[in-house]
Amino acid sequence: MSLADSGTGVEQPGRGRPRSEAVERAIIEGTMKLLEEGVPLGEVSIERIARTAGVGKATIYRRWSGKEELFVDVLRAAEPEDLELPGTSLRDDLIVLLESLRRRGLANRSSAILYNVRAQMKSFPKIWTVYQNTVVGPRRRVGLDVLRRGQENGELRTDLDRELMYDIFVGPMLVRAVLQPDADLAEGLSELMVDALLAGLRPVSSPHGRA
Numbered sequence: 001m002s003l004a005d006s007g008t009g010v011e012q013p014g015r016g017r018p019r020s021e022a023v024e025r026a027i028i029e030g031t032m033k034l035l036e037e038g039v040p041l042g043e044v045s046i047e048r049i050a051r052t053a054g055v056g057k058a059t060i061y062r063r064w065s066g067k068e069e070l071f072v073d074v075l076r077a078a079e080p081e082d083l084e085l086p087g088t089s090l091r092d093d094l095i096v097l098l099e100s101l102r103r104r105g106l107a108n109r110s111s112a113i114l115y116n117v118r119a120q121m122k123s124f125p126k127i128w129t130v131y132q133n134t135v136v137g138p139r140r141r142v143g144l145d146v147l148r149r150g151q152e153n154g155e156l157r158t159d160l161d162r163e164l165m166y167d168i169f170v171g172p173m174l175v176r177a178v179l180q181p182d183a184d185l186a187e188g189l190s191e192l193m194v195d196a197l198l199a200g201l202r203p204v205s206s207p208h209g210r211a
Contacts, residue, residue, distance in 0.1 A: 027053045027060055031074045035113045041071070041120040041127075068126040071117065072134055078113045079104060082139070090150040091194055097143050098173045098190035105177025105185050140166065157203050169197055 030053030034044050046067055050057045064070040080103045085093045108114045121128050143166050150156035156165065172193055176183040 023055060023059060024063060027055060027063070027070070028074050028077050029053070030055075031070060032078065032113055035074070035116055038116070041117060041124060044071075046070075066126075068124070068130050071121075071127050072130050075114065075117060075131065076135065078107070078111055080107050085142070085146070090146065090153075090155045091198060093146045094169060094194045094198075095190045097146065098170065098193055100139075101170060101173045101177055102185050102190055105173075108177070109181060143170065154203060155198075156201055160201070165201060168201070169194070172197075 027049065031044065031049050034048065034052055035041075039048075044067065046057050046060055049067070049070070050060055053060075060070065064073070080100070083096045083100045083103075085096050087093065108118065121131065144162050147156060147162045147165050147169075151158050151162070173190070176185060176189075
């Protein structure tokens with residue numbers, strides 16, 4: 001026996017109401033449509049999303065506990081995918097990390113969804129917290145792990161805190177990508193930044209031959 005979500009025409013196998021990618025996609029796209037039309041974040045209710053997506057409210061609540069979690073998934077869907085770290089060298093991995101930020105900056109400028117939602121998100125602490133914990137936090141942990149390996153293999157100074165070094169690396173790109181909407185984000189910028197920063201963060205030998 002199978003169950004169908006009301007109004008979607010998408011059938012789901014019976015027991016346990018397993019998640020349906022087609023239904024989830026319809027819900028996320030329905031939310032995107034409202035945001036693209038300029039509906040303020042505070043006015044995008046579950047009921048309004050359900051009407052736009054052609055599903056029942058219960059269908060949404062089976063997949064997300066509330067609109068905070070749903071909005072985070074909408075942001076994920078609108079953002080460029082994370083780039084895979086090559087793992088070939090500290091420099092290569094850092095370039096990929098900054099390139100991911102550069103591409104997100106370009107996406108923010110071209111995407112009404114990303115621009116509008118990010119501009120409003122800090123006014124909704126629940127959404128901001130979920131986004132920080134599920135999107136920003138994991139990315140930061142990846143970057144800190146790259147720096148840890150760089151310190152362990154002698155490519156980076158060990159007298160500096162990794163959290164500080166991470167901010168030193170990503171800070172300049174975030175300034176250009178987020179705080180300066182008209183700043184240049186040309187190709188090659190990630191390589192330029194990484195090379196400039198590595199020159200100052202590599203271990204330096206003392207006059208007595210000690211690092």
